[in-house]
Amino acid sequence: MSRGKLIAGIIIVIVAAILGWRMFGSGGESGARRGPPGAGGDAAPIPVTVVAARTQDVPLYLSALGTVQALNTVTVSAQVSGQLTAVHFAEGQEVSKGDLIAEIDPRSYQAALDQALAKKKQDEAQLAASRSTLQRYEDLIAKKFVSAQDLENQRQVVRQQEAMIAGDAAAVDNARTQLSFTRVVAPIDGLAGIRQVDAGNLVQANGSAIVVLTQTRPLNVLFNLPQQDMAKVREAGQTPLRVTALSRIDSRPVAVGELKVIDNSIDTSTATFKLKAEFPNADNRLWPGEFVNVRLAVRTVKDGIVVPATGVQQGPDGEYAWLVQGDSTVRMQPLVTAGTVDGGGLLIASGLAAGDRVVTEGQFRLKTGTKVVPMAPGEVAAPKPVPGEARKQGESGKG
Numbered sequence: 421m422s423r424g425k426l427i428a429g430i431i432i433v434i435v436a437a438i439l440g441w442r443m444f445g446s447g448g449e450s451g452a453r454r455g456p457p458g459a460g461g462d463a464a465p466i467p468v469t470v471v472a473a474r475t476q477d478v479p480l481y482l483s484a485l486g487t488v489q490a491l492n493t494v495t496v497s498a499q500v501s502g503q504l505t506a507v508h509f510a511e512g513q514e515v516s517k518g519d520l521i522a523e524i525d526p527r528s529y530q531a532a533l534d535q536a537l538a539k540k541k542q543d544e545a546q547l548a549a550s551r552s553t554l555q556r557y558e559d560l561i562a563k564k565f566v567s568a569q570d571l572e573n574q575r576q577v578v579r580q581q582e583a584m585i586a587g588d589a590a591a592v593d594n595a596r597t598q599l600s601f602t603r604v605v606a607p608i609d610g611l612a613g614i615r616q617v618d619a620g621n622l623v624q625a626n627g628s629a630i631v632v633l634t635q636t637r638p639l640n641v642l643f644n645l646p647q648q649d650m651a652k653v654r655e656a657g658q659t660p661l662r663v664t665a666l667s668r669i670d671s672r673p674v675a676v677g678e679l680k681v682i683d684n685s686i687d688t689s690t691a692t693f694k695l696k697a698e699f700p701n702a703d704n705r706l707w708p709g710e711f712v713n714v715r716l717a718v719r720t721v722k723d724g725i726v727v728p729a730t731g732v733q734q735g736p737d738g739e740y741a742w743l744v745q746g747d748s749t750v751r752m753q754p755l756v757t758a759g760t761v762d763g764g765g766l767l768i769a770s771g772l773a774a775g776d777r778v779v780t781e782g783q784f785r786l787k788t789g790t791k792v793v794p795m796a797p798g799e800v801a802a803p804k805p806v807p808g809e810a811r812k813q814g815e816s817g818k819g
Contacts, residue, residue, distance in 0.1 A: 467801035468782035470794040478724035486643035486714035490634035498623040499601040515606045526602040533595035540588035547581040610635040643714045644692040656718045663697035666713040675699045725768040731778040742779035
């Protein structure tokens with residue numbers, strides 16, 4: 421055998437020995453380090469929070485943005501012209517119907533009333549004299565001391581003066597009404613706004629606003645819904661429908677009222693229809709012009725399936741939840757939701773049954789078949805021991 425072939429054979433043997441050692445010796449040690457399947461790493465059970473689907477009666481709501489509107493808003497204006505002599509309300513004050521708001525100088529209107537009364541008395545005196553003359557003519561006509569024409573003329577005079585008395589009475593009523601307008605009173609119960617004119621100014625009839633009154637107990641909330649919700653509202657069995665106003669800041673319920681009116685047409689430009697709800701507002705928590713979230717209860721689902729909203733995920737194929745099976749593995753369960761539930765829950769239309777265990781926290785590490793450690797809400801998983809610390813504890817125990 422030549423020296424070259426000998427060297428080549430030795431090299432081949434060395435390479436084969438190295439490959440064998442790497443395949444059997446190193447592989448065995450790494451396998452020992454990895455340990456049995458499921459002992460650690462990605463195969464270890466994942467702690468997740470699990471909540472069982474429950475049944476409850478669930479009211480279904482339609483939600484919208486609403487605007488608070490006073491039940492009545494009245495601009496109190498002067499009905500006669502003159503100088504405003506006094507203002508009898510404070511800005512922001514609650515006033516009742518009939519309360520005195522302001523006064524206008526009444527002297528010219530009192531004089532007009534006195535003049536109308538005097539004119540009426542004058543005409544009444546003339547009428548009395550004409551009736552007396554008519555009576556004498558009727559007595560003398562039988563004796564032919566007066567002609568029939570004179571008698572008829574006197575009757576016409578009496579009728580004319582009676583008509584004048586009726587006109588005088590109307591003039592007196594008008595003057596008395598004009599005088600009453602110098603005392604401006606509240607036409608409704610309501611809240612006085614900012615004063616529009618001060619005492620001492622001249623005001624014009626039907627042109628000078630004094631104050632705006634708004635009736636806030638009760639009041640209305642106006643809101644719009646899409647036209648596809650019209651059937652849900654009209655077919656609702658409960659009458660009247662319950663409406664809840666929610667805060668725009670933290671969605672807390674502010675007031676509860678009832679639906680009063682559904683508008684008689686759909687707005688073709690927005691494909692929505694308008695609704696009006698009325699709220700007692702006894703505690704004045706709603707204010708005219710305020711925006712609120714509105715929730716209209718249209719019906720109640722008996723024994724509906726409810727899960728926490730955090731347990732429902734959105735995927736490319738729709739909504740789904742991670743369902744914990746009997747062997748503590750999980751699978752992806754497609755489902756359909758039907759609406760929200762008070763307290764952060766979702767009503768399930770299909771896909772889940774009562775008692776199904778749904779993962780509500782820790783879903784980001786899951787895939788179908790993953791082993792999990794189910795935990796109750798608020799429960800914390802026990803920390804995993806660090807391998808180095810475990811060996812040190814074992815050695816210290818032996819020492």
